[in-house]
Amino acid sequence: MPDPRFASLTTPCLVVDEAKMKRNIDRLGQRADDLGVTLRPHLKTTKSVEAARYVLKDGNGPATVSTLVEAEVFAKAGVSDIIYGVGISPDKLDRVVALHRAGCNLTVLLDCAAQAEAVAKASRDVGIMIPVMIEIDSDGHRSGLTPKDADLINVGRIVHENGAALRGVLCHAGDSYNAVGRTAQAACAKAERLAVVTAAAALKDAGLPCPVISVGSTPTAHAATDLSGVTEMRAGVYVFFDLVMAGIEVCDVSDIALSVLTTVIGHQDKKQWAICDAGWMAMSRDRGTANQQIDQGYGLVCDEAGVVIPDLMVLQANQEHGVIAVRAGSNGIMPDLPVGTRLRILPNHACATAAQHQRYHVVPETDGAALLEWPRFGGW
Amino acid sequence: MPDPRFASLTTPCLVVDEAKMKRNIDRLGQRADDLGVTLRPHLKTTKSVEAARYVLKDGNGPATVSTLVEAEVFAKAGVSDIIYGVGISPDKLDRVVALHRAGCNLTVLLDCAAQAEAVAKASRDVGIMIPVMIEIDSDGHRSGLTPKDADLINVGRIVHENGAALRGVLCHAGDSYNAVGRTAQAACAKAERLAVVTAAAALKDAGLPCPVISVGSTPTAHAATDLSGVTEMRAGVYVFFDLVMAGIEVCDVSDIALSVLTTVIGHQDKKQWAICDAGWMAMSRDRGTANQQIDQGYGLVCDEAGVVIPDLMVLQANQEHGVIAVRAGSNGIMPDLPVGTRLRILPNHACATAAQHQRYHVVPETDGAALLEWPRFGGW
Numbered sequence: 001m002p003d004p005r006f007a008s009l010t011t012p013c014l015v016v017d018e019a020k021m022k023r024n025i026d027r028l029g030q031r032a033d034d035l036g037v038t039l040r041p042h043l044k045t046t047k048s049v050e051a052a053r054y055v056l057k058d059g060n061g062p063a064t065v066s067t068l069v070e071a072e073v074f075a076k077a078g079v080s081d082i083i084y085g086v087g088i089s090p091d092k093l094d095r096v097v098a099l100h101r102a103g104c105n106l107t108v109l110l111d112c113a114a115q116a117e118a119v120a121k122a123s124r125d126v127g128i129m130i131p132v133m134i135e136i137d138s139d140g141h142r143s144g145l146t147p148k149d150a151d152l153i154n155v156g157r158i159v160h161e162n163g164a165a166l167r168g169v170l171c172h173a174g175d176s177y178n179a180v181g182r183t184a185q186a187a188c189a190k191a192e193r194l195a196v197v198t199a200a201a202a203l204k205d206a207g208l209p210c211p212v213i214s215v216g217s218t219p220t221a222h223a224a225t226d227l228s229g230v231t232e233m234r235a236g237v238y239v240f241f242d243l244v245m246a247g248i249e250v251c252d253v254s255d256i257a258l259s260v261l262t263t264v265i266g267h268q269d270k271k272q273w274a275i276c277d278a279g280w281m282a283m284s285r286d287r288g289t290a291n292q293q294i295d296q297g298y299g300l301v302c303d304e305a306g307v308v309i310p311d312l313m314v315l316q317a318n319q320e321h322g323v324i325a326v327r328a329g330s331n332g333i334m335p336d337l338p339v340g341t342r343l344r345i346l347p348n349h350a351c352a353t354a355a356q357h358q359r360y361h362v363v364p365e366t367d368g369a370a371l372l373e374w375p376r377f378g379g380w
Numbered sequence: 381m382p383d384p385r386f387a388s389l390t391t392p393c394l395v396v397d398e399a400k401m402k403r404n405i406d407r408l409g410q411r412a413d414d415l416g417v418t419l420r421p422h423l424k425t426t427k428s429v430e431a432a433r434y435v436l437k438d439g440n441g442p443a444t445v446s447t448l449v450e451a452e453v454f455a456k457a458g459v460s461d462i463i464y465g466v467g468i469s470p471d472k473l474d475r476v477v478a479l480h481r482a483g484c485n486l487t488v489l490l491d492c493a494a495q496a497e498a499v500a501k502a503s504r505d506v507g508i509m510i511p512v513m514i515e516i517d518s519d520g521h522r523s524g525l526t527p528k529d530a531d532l533i534n535v536g537r538i539v540h541e542n543g544a545a546l547r548g549v550l551c552h553a554g555d556s557y558n559a560v561g562r563t564a565q566a567a568c569a570k571a572e573r574l575a576v577v578t579a580a581a582a583l584k585d586a587g588l589p590c591p592v593i594s595v596g597s598t599p600t601a602h603a604a605t606d607l608s609g610v611t612e613m614r615a616g617v618y619v620f621f622d623l624v625m626a627g628i629e630v631c632d633v634s635d636i637a638l639s640v641l642t643t644v645i646g647h648q649d650k651k652q653w654a655i656c657d658a659g660w661m662a663m664s665r666d667r668g669t670a671n672q673q674i675d676q677g678y679g680l681v682c683d684e685a686g687v688v689i690p691d692l693m694v695l696q697a698n699q700e701h702g703v704i705a706v707r708a709g710s711n712g713i714m715p716d717l718p719v720g721t722r723l724r725i726l727p728n729h730a731c732a733t734a735a736q737h738q739r740y741h742v743v744p745e746t747d748g749a750a751l752l753e754w755p756r757f758g759g760w
Contacts, residue, residue: 007471010448010471010472010475010760011469011471011760012760013760044699044700066661066699066700067700068390086645086657086700086701087645087646087655087657087701088645089391089643089644089645089657089719089720090719090720091387091390091391091643091720092390095390110646111646112646112647112719114718114719114720115645115646115719118719118720137648140651142655142698142701142703143645143646143648143655143701174698263469263471264469265466265467265468265469265495265523266467266490266491266492266495266523267492268517268523271520275467275522275523277466277467277469277760280666280732281446281735281758282760284664284665285664285665285666285667285729285732286660286665287665287667318522318554319424319446319731320424320446320447320466321466321467321522321523323522338494339469339470339492339494339495339498340469340470340471340494340498349665351699352660352665355661355736356735356758357759358758358759378661378736378738379737379738380390380391380392380393380657380662
């Protein structure tokens with residue numbers, strides 16, 4: 001039976017299941033408590049002040065962001081302890097300083113002497129000790145110094161001795177997204193912990209401060225069994241989860257709190273296709289399950305209530321068209337989907353799909369309550 | 381030498397080369413004139429009123445759109461002849477009617493009886509003959525009836541005899557994006573033309589009107605040699621072009637008018653990587669060149685002036701990080717790219733990359749003139 005609350009929505013649009021989202025948030029919050037670390041959620045997934053209230057401790061607690069626009073929006077909303085988790089470039093320091101002047105204690109991330117010198121100079125120029133985390137690399141995934149890199153102490157000294165504030169070390173085990181199952185993810189978490197703890201010890205041995213020791217990725221945060229020596233963990237996509245996370249067994253498909261509401265706009269009967277109005281503009285071009293054991297195409301199809309229709313998927317996508325079909329080789333049966341039928345598509349990657357939209361429509365936990373609308377923002 | 385006009389820009393951001401864009405627009409405009417058809421540009425690529433003034437005939441001429449938000453924005457800006465080129469669903473008819481009442485002659489697209497009945501009913505209910513194009517399929521790519529499908533006449537009759545206005549037939553040869561080279565694309569154009577001309581003849585034979593006969597995709601629009609019987613052609617991405625279009629030889633890499641300005645934020649020296657702040661959030665997740673002869677990763681790297689640095693590409697991307705490296709197996713040399721260096725990345729797919737941003741920064745054709753800023757919009 002169609003949900004009358006969806007009737008006024010224009011498709012495609014984002015739908016959030018509040019109950020699932022709260023369950024996902026509680027799950028990781030409990031883990032952080034059990035592991036004895038502070039949870040510093042990454043707000044890049046939701047990019048919404050309203051969603052952040054659920055995610056942050058006491059609604060306003062420590063946060064991670066991926067852009068300065070996020071820092072600016074959340075600072076204005078009252079979040080005052082933020083790590084900007086992407087390597088700082090000198091041209092962005094004016095905005096960092098402006099955030100400090102506005103009362104937000106924004107920490108920047110860096111991994112080389114040139115960055116450290118730029119941050120130290122900006123600190124001296126304006127008389128603000130800009131807090132700095134040094135990025136540590138545990139898996140060769142992206143940025144960061146290895147924990148035993150000789151540059152580590154050098155970078156730390158430039159920060160500490162020239163006017164900025166050395167706050168600690170930070171690692172993101174990006175390769176954990178390719179680790180399938182709890183055991184493999186726990187190994188990534190172990191490597192992530194070892195990397196930061198080793199780097200912190202090296203800094204301390206050199207007489208440098210390192211009060212904050214930060215790790216995190218959604219897979220490692222859910223798999224870590226020992227975070228001794230670590231002070232905080234970060235994660236982002238756990239709030240919504242998605243098919244990529246389900247594919248590596250961090251969550252179940254039934255935990256996914258984000259979907260795209262779509263309308264059937266046509267058929268190709270001979271091919272057993274239904275065409276819907278959720279193309280890649282609505283789903284994003286993210287094909288993160290393409291190399292997983294089960295390729296979910298551009299998403300799994302649910303009925304309007306969010307119940308998965310077995311083996312029905314978005315097989316391919318054009319800009320504003322999604323092609324819905326039964327998975328090849330499966331026992332799935334193409335249901336009758338007349339033009340106008342509303343469906344919900346679970347995304348491969350919640351961060352990418354959410355970024356294609358300007359607002360969330362939230363189905364409240366309370367049965368039958370009116371939908372909430374949360375704006376979201378983008379940009380840099 | 382750094383361009384001082386870029387100094388105030390926050391990266392990542394979109395940069396448009398006005399001279400290249402005008403050249404691309406003129407090229408297809410001339411082709412349409414030579415072929416004796418009206419050009420009806422697709423505004424889904426640029427989604428900008430300012431850009432549309434360049435693209436549309438006399439700044440306001442006939443247009444194609446992919447969303448009702450596009451129709452609403454461009455109608456408000458004075459564009460009064462628009463085809464909404466995605467199959468209509470009944471729930472969207474209220475907005476179609478509102479556009480007509482506001483003076484925009486919006487044509488809808490459909491390919492089945494249920495849609496035709498819904499449009500005819502809406503037309504009768506409000507006393508407006510909503511114009512309708514029937515979608516024709518020439519290559520099995522997506523939506524549409526084949527030209528000899530028995531439903532064609534049935535659908536045409538429902539439209540024509542029940543209150544709506546049958547305006548014509550429309551085909552988009554989506555498979556032309558996979559056709560490499562002029563000869564293959566001309567074959568797609570021939571099939572596209574044959575499909576609509578055949579369908580139009582069938583409708584006319586049945587006593588139904590079919591004044592507008594519309595074809596188009598960027599590859600077929602550039603390859604067609606004979607459009608006899610066709611009245612108009614549509615294309616979108618030709619305004620900017622991109623690496624996918626260059627990969628199938630519709631344009632040269634030097635024709636690409638859109639790039640993403642980025643800043644170098646770090647290095648992994650042992651891997652010969654530079655890290656920049658254009659990740660997939662800025663480039664989109666589109667990997668349209670992945671299956672082409674030359675895989676361009678997440679884009680080709682140019683210097684700040686837009687000159688390609690040979691064999692330098694964005695090898696991989698995270699949300700806000702791009703990894704720049706020399707193409708494996710090439711003779712490319714990694715240049716010295718200190719932190720803070722500005723570069724420009726040519727995108728795989730201009731429609732997808734542009735959609736990740738809220739504005740264009742336009743480098744004017746006139747040497748040294750101040751940058752222009754064109755807002756762009758999204759949503760449905």
